[in-house]
Amino acid sequence: MxxxxxxxxxxxxxxxxxxxxxxxxxxxxxxxxLAIALLDTPVAFAAGATGEQQPQP
Structure with a gap:
């Protein structure tokens, strides 16, 4: 997959x-x-939630 x-x-x-x-x-x-499409879709995270810098929408 x-x-x-x-x-x-x-x-x-x-x-x-x-x-x-x-x-x-x-x-x-x-x-x-459908599952693959969902896995390919970027997920927006709250800033700093993972400790990594996230792209801005």
């Missing part, structure tokens, strides 16, 4: 097993594309 391993997605999603993550990766047609 766009260069992200299943194991990385497992950690980000907080799943305890890779089989749980893989179950969600096999969604209905069109859902994978």
């Amino acid at each position: 766009k260069g992200v391993s299943s194991k990385q997605i497992e950690a980000l999603a907080g799943h305890e097993s890779l089989s749980t993550t893989e179950g969600y990766m096999h969604l209905a047609p069109g859902q994978a594309e």
Whole structure:
């Protein structure tokens, strides 16, 4: 998925097993594309929330 391993997605999603993550990766047609679009969409963070400088909108 766009260069992200299943194991990385497992950690980000907080799943305890890779089989749980893989179950969600096999969604209905069109859902994978939607998930990828959402992952590709930049998220606006509050300034200083992560300790890194964030771009201004």
